[in-house]
Amino acid sequence: MDTAEILKKVRRIEMKTRGLSNHIFSGEYHSAFKGRGMSFSEVREYQFGDDVRSIDWNVTARFNHPFVKIFEEERELTVMLLVDVSESSVFGTVHQNKRNLTTEICAVLAFSAINNNDKVGVIFFSDGVEKYIPPKKGKSHILFIIRELLSFKPKKKGTNIRETLRFFNNAAKKRSIVFLLSDFLAGDYQDALTIASRRHDMVGIHVYDQRDKELPPVGLIQAVDAETGGRQWVDAADKRVQQYYTQQFLQHTQYCRSAFLKSGAELVSVRTDEDYVKALQTFFLNRA
Template sequence: MKSWWRRTSRSGDAVPGAAPASAPVPGAETVLRRLEWTVIRRLDGLLQGNYRTLMRGSGLDLADLREYQHHDDVRHIDWNVTARLQVPHVRVFTEDREMAAWFLVDLSPSVDFGSGEQRKRGVSAEFVAVIARLLTRHGNRVGAMLYGSGVDTVIPTRGGRRHVLHVLHSLQARPAAAESGVTRLSDLLESAAGTIKRRSTVFVVSDFISEPGWERPLALLAQRHEVVAVRVLDPLELELPDLGLLTIRDSETGEQLLVDTHDAGFRKRFARVAAQREAELRESFVKAGVDALELSTDGDLVDAVVRFADMRKRRIRLAAGGGLPHHLRRAA
């Protein structure tokens, strides 16, 4: 499906509700302070310490032993202690080795679209800033790779609030990408595979409007790293309202097309194609073995992050076996 998302009205004026291209961008410090107060502060209470569901370290130290609780990882049961005390006990570990998180951020022209006050580009930047700050506050390091018409910026992994400001400023300072032909997300993923040497958590932040062929590099990246596909979208990419005649322009190639959104048949065909693309995207993520998070320009970032953390926690439990072995349930 083509990225017809830089819209103009029939007269060529900007569509009401779309953010003007010349709108001033707040400084990185101002944005991060706002996010710390309005988003991160709320997440501190809602996540209730479950930051390990966002990123898990690779080194473990045995910290304690305690009685088994519902949904504990059965692989951590200490069978010697369980046999001696006749009560299931599990080993409690702490992560002794920090991990790095990488943000692979798609800044191609299609992410500059937004049908309301927020653009996809702004949603991407806020997500990166929030997750990066959450992780660096807990001793982890973050880095970023930025893609415009190609991979043109690599920010090495470091920790601390100052580094998060540097990443956020780099995202904001990038001018809107010029029309440069189609996006090749595979270039970003392949570059990441060659750049990120140590096992890391990798967030691929994109609208995934790209030339085909990115699915295999994503799967290969997920074989070595823990990969999360963060898909950014706008409601108008799923369903068109009745707005009459519109001239819409492919934000990446500049191609224009006059469409009649008053035509109910056209709107249904558009919605059907969009639904098919949604299904194909989700299937690609499943085949690649990556977790997926959707961020909408009209959505709430706090709700999205909490929903994502809960989903990952459930998946971790299922991968661990989902509960206590049958022969221990009576003893528990």
């Protein structure tokens, strides 16, 4: 894509996802992810029904009239988006590929975060960490992230979630809200996920295509592994081939669910031809 086309796509995604963040997810996001605690805001005169434990006795003595302390939630949080940009992320067969869907979801989460005055950072990963964008605030920063999501070209094709989580665990100094977006077609990351979940609020977003799960019965085809480049002729109409293909997907999915459950992290699944808005909204409401 040239620069003009990228900017056009950025604008289109901004208009769609910002609207969703402002009108649908603003309250749900705030309720789902709490601040670090309560900080003092101001004092005001005591009103009937106020908790007597909140009375500011120094101010009360000075004015000879009861005053109470008002506290507000400390809202500044750090949101990290760990985004799978491996070769399998560009696969898609219906409305859009997994990478495009991931970009939209990231944009919604990022705009929801800055609406609540939170910082947003990104890690792009394949076989390892490809790029790290430190957390910042502001609309211009979010638009930069969206541009990178649209135009970034990874150097490697594979997927290594374990090493990505290890990098993040070493790089992150403060507790963060972490969204790990991937098709999770790779295993061996449970230990690293468990360590990350002890320090951070971890949420996995499983983005997959229907054809990741089901092989269409189209006869003899040359199957290509997007990440390894391996090629093999298979009879897609053969029931045994179809069953094996589905079984491989289910094994990865089961490992993913088990890893998130055992680590104490949460998991949301979104298919490329389904409404991700409904899935995210349900997730936010269940957390509130």
